[in-house]
Amino acid sequence: MTASAHGQVSRTCRPRLIQPSLIFAVLATFLPAQFARAEDPLPSWKDTGPKRAIVGFVERVTKEGSPDFVLPNERIAVFDNDGTLWCEQPAYFQFFFAIDRVKALAPQHPEWKTREPFASLLKGDLKAFAASGQKGVVELIAATHTGMTTEEFSKTVSDWIATAKHPKTGRLLTDMVYQPMIELLAYLRANGFKTFIVSGGGIEFMRPWTEKIYGIPPEQVVGSSGKLKFEMRDGKPVLLKLPEVELIDDGPGKPAGIQSHIGRRPLMAFGNSDGDQQMLEWTAAATGAPFCLLVHHDDADREWAYDRDSKIGRLDKAWDEATAKGWTIVSMKNDWKNIFSTPGR
């Protein structure tokens, strides 16, 4: 029976209490958005190889009866954060947070005026801070990310990120997210995927804002973490952030973080640097036909251009492996129509 047959019968019968269109309206309310409208779910992606590869893959693994069909509960997609979901130049944004915390806490720490790495940071001398090496980073993280309760830290991050701006663009840091990736996250979720962040960044630094910005809830955020200590304060239970490392969720730590937090192999993995190489290898070695993608920062006009020689977001070994194994590589310059969302969205 065709729609016109419906119409003919209906027209011969007044009053029409049940309209055929009503069923479709009712259905549309309960069906995922992509069924109800035929709009392009990835409008910021050009119609080039990466978009076709993503859409082709998603259609294959979600089509029942397809040899590549994957049950919804096994549709796990993992995303690096810095350089993959949001900008990471001229420095990881969490570093801006740490510097701002040092400035805010300095009045309570007069000794920092002469103690490294704090003295250099307070003077704005990042070169001298860099000279303090890993020891300096550890001291900076301990001073700004530990010694408080998880709730205190969460509030500090939330307050900070509500106004923190990018030093070059002047935009809110939370506007420095990649619009094509925001669309990709939503597209995957509409197709039954669970989207996870797997980042070298701090797990407690990301959780206060990932749900609002990316639609990724705290339980789907994996990151570097320190140990927590339960204690009672004035009869109220708190978790204290200790200056002891639990997991460095970077490089070979990413598969460990994935196993610890997710407990099964991802079906899709997205990264942009050598820090993501093992996560991509771990995903690529799964049974079936997993999907691995690297974002290549090659657009100096609209963002930054960097790969092999970069200190932050270095893409060298992972690039070689991606090209050798045929993983998808996105050129930000050639494959993305837009990089950032329209200001003031």
Place this chain on the structure above:
Amino acid sequence: MTASAHGQVSRTCRPRLIQPSLIFAVLATFLPAQFARAEDPLPSWKDTGPKRAIVGFVERVTKEGSPDFVLPNERIAVFDNDGTLWCEQPAYFQFFFAIDRVKALAPQHPEWKTREPFASLLKGDLKAFAASGQKGVVELIAATHTGMTTEEFSKTVSDWIATAKHPKTGRLLTDMVYQPMIELLAYLRANGFKTFIVSGGGIEFMRPWTEKIYGIPPEQVVGSSGKLKFEMRDGKPVLLKLPEVELIDDGPGKPAGIQSHIGRRPLMAFGNSDGDQQMLEWTAAATGAPFCLLVHHDDADREWAYDRDSKIGRLDKAWDEATAKGWTIVSMKNDWKNIFSTPGR
């Protein structure tokens, strides 16, 4: 317009291509089960205080406009496993697994015949094993739970649990789960809750079977864990289980495990022993009106009866706090119609 009005109009108009009942049939397909049928979602629970408290709570937090309304993404329910979701007597079932592994691995370890705690375990002398104390447990876990890849361990657990039987009832261990709790898990999920296990048991020991038995996917299982090491073996990435503790997810470790894996405060928490006390305190101290429940093992006829003096599943301090603070306490004897599912379900 009433249903009878629908019927009258329809009857005057043949052929009826769009039947009113079709809309309801279509709707029923897309609506959660509890709307489509008025059946009791908790048939194994007697109509006593605990059931009324649970249903009343769930109705309050899921009713839009209610002062206690909680958004679906914040509806987190955490469940202890041993003694809360499945039986924990006469010993934790994971201990049965460890003993069976010692027996299976013994031919490769001739030295175990004379080395404790293995010699006692191989002789079946559990009293002598107990005398080896915490050192014996650590050696047992190291020998049976570490030194292999996560995939090898997962397969060993899956193979074992497919046939492992309870020493007293002779039933499959996976049939020793509490039917009222299975119903509760499904009821909460149907009401938009995410259900998590937060257990002192091993995270990698539980994950191979929790999805099938409880409907809880691996990424919603929190448990005690060891460190993992990423390495390449014959060009294939693996994660090696190391004999180093990452988290003891028991007592004060449970809130730490919840924060690490979930990252937000539960709305409901379910336990049965002092090992769950801090998890319940952490949940009870949340803003709003959280729900805490203890299962009391007081049914020696149908299961076991134990509380203050028990070595396994000891319920002493948590009991005092529950009664003082008005947390819900379930008497397995008086509040549950059935404890286990019908054999062969």
